[in-house]
Amino acid sequence: MAGLLDLRLKKANKIYSEGEVLAGVIVIQTKTEFQHQGITLVAEGSVNLQLSSKSVGHFEAFYNSIKPIPLLSVTLNAAKPGKIPAGKTEIPFEVPLKAKLNKTLYETYHGVFVNVQYTLKAQAKRSLLAKDLVKTIEFIIEYKDQKVKAEPKPVPFTVTPQSLQNVKDKTALPNFIIKGRLDSASCCIKNPLTGHVIIESCNAPIKSVEIQLVRVETCGCAEGYARDATEIQNIQIGEGNVCRGLTIPMYMVFPRLFTCPTLATSNFKVEFEINLVVVLLDDHLITENFPIILTRF
Template identity: 65%
Template sequence: MAVDIKLKRANKVYREGETLSGVIILSSKEPIQHQGITLTMDGAVSLQLSAKSVGVFEAFYNSVKPIQLISNNIEVAKAGKLPSGRTEIPFEFPLKVKGGKILYETYHGVFVNIQYTLRCDMRRPLLAKDLMKSCEFIVHSLPQKGRLTPTPVDFSITPESLQNVRERTPLPGFKIRGRLDSTNCIITQPLTGELVVENLDVPVKSIELQLVRVETCGCAEGYARDATEIQNIQIADGNVCQDLAIPIYMVFPRLFTCPTLETTNFKVEFEVNIVVVLQDDHLITENFPL
């Protein structure tokens, strides 16, 4: 006996107010007795502490509980008997929340996870094992009304502009300037800009764009804040020509990024680092909150 859930939309992407529709597919070689088939829709935020925070916030563990966003269930078939072969049961499930809750966008992080699932349960008679199948669907936020005002940022990186210099040995002379077209980003559009190496005493090994998520989980007892890398894109390899405009172009991966979120229990923020790796393996990094 096998159970499967098939949604009509191949990409499984839905927005609040839309209806999830699809079929439950039941396959068996012989007729099957069952005690009822139910379909459950669940959406929750699961929070997790990083290893460095364990022991720091003992009271914190009580408050790191999943935050329920949506929970509905429907009976798709009453107790009865299914024939042998393949049976398809169609379903429709409205994606609506109750009690003023908000459907946050699907997000797969390290310490914060926002996931939505459909679960089909088939209860079986005594001595027969119950069957269960779940499938994840993706929730995207409704587009915001009105045009987003770009917030361009011009930057210039020199030895004097560096803040966290670990080694106090004389730094090589360099000047790198550039521009990010906007740090106020539309998640479906790429991050763009350009970078120019004006002069550099030491040859360049690589220039990279690093996208970072900053996840904060917390309560009244304290907050744990952790930054982790999402992706790293090389935009230049080897010693680049000076005064040559190098394009900056980064597409946001949709499952691992979401609109910036700030709630009472958790925050999800994003930053981009421009990293210049020199031939002697020194790193020059400039950070931009997005």
Template identity: 45%
Template sequence: MAVNLDIQLKRSNKVYRESDTIAGVVIIDTPTDVKHEGVFMTIEGAVDLQISTQNVGAFDAFYNSVKPVQLMMCSLEIARAGRFPCGVTEIPFEAPVTPLLNKVLYESYHGVFINIQYLLKAVIKRNFLNKDIHKTLEFVIENKPCLNMLSSKVDKFVINQNTLANVNDSSNIPKFHIVGSIDSVICSIMRPFTGELKIEHSDIPIKSIDVQLVRVETCGCSEGFSKDEFEVNISVIFVDDHLVTENFPITLYR
């Protein structure tokens, strides 16, 4: 006898901001009458570290000492113990999107090392002869748009064989000279990222120039840290396949 449990939100995009009300229905579909011990909903958010095959070993020194940080927690009893009739039963719920005391609702984020995740968890409690029935649904938290727009900050740059970081011997790198500017290193995610670049000299032809937006994470504690912030990378590949890269930290805001 299969009992199907589902969660549907009123907002189809599942995007919320602090002080909004999250509302929807829990849907129970059962082929026969079913006795239950109550239906409960938990709305929670947390910042957590995660290990994958890509980063295992990168922060083993402090992974076990860092526990998930709870940002939001709300528990609701949305149906008391009783019976569900044969067919579909819909149970409405709603709750304010509010952080725990002295906490901040950071934007939803799925990274290499860090997860900021917000979940709805519904459970139908059953007696000891039957397993509880669970359903989880992720929703998204966004920051409110910044009303006081941050002032732009132009960043002019020069890239040549002498400016490259992490290069011990530049003698093998073709001589070149590139100048340019980033129109603003304080960037709204709602606006295009713009700038200009000029190749003033290169000993050999250049095969390609790439501009990459990179999400970098810094994660750590007293035992150590692992860095993998937002930055823009300009990568130059010469015809002999030499690759040179320059990094420019930027600040993003909504």
């Protein structure tokens, strides 16, 4: 066995911004010296788009035309061909994080149909019979500055049987009045989403009150667009047949990597929504939807 190759970044949290330098060391540990054909470093970033299975039938041609969108590609030679001595060897490196022409380094985001990911790969090339030493790590990009800033936009709401949509027979619904407020529909991703809800009246027993964070991902090109909403997280804020007239606080922290500032480009969109869900004892749902805008600052 030739040895172990590892990548260590100077920043422990691995968070960088466009224009910064990705600095660190390549660490090679080996019991015996070995020869290599050169050590290379490759920093890459791309947006990977995928269509949900329900969209594939509609857009067969479109399905083939969704290629990854490259954002970053930097290759450096960390060491010329030579020998690595026995023991521990550290090779320092610095990689400039500069986007490709006419591109922006979007924030790291791990979604279902849209993925924005940045990786750093080190490779020590060996002779034909020996196996190359390879190590890949992910680093995270966050905006340093953003034009759109979060501004308080309170959203008061009242939910009654008459205000509900997508209901065929409103006479079958129980009578209820649910009031409350989202403190802002424009949220800074670093701060929690807050608000409150009050079940003023409901003549059917309640099983649970929940808030749901939903990602809405749109992938598209000239042939058409596919829009899919999927749940990121669900938080229960009331258990059982909650007291009427009681103010129930809402508090939700936005999960890292699974959320990012709201993003709209010509090829894809990443948007977010909040659902307030009241689950009745018979498992019927009363749902109110709130589109929200996420910003970094």
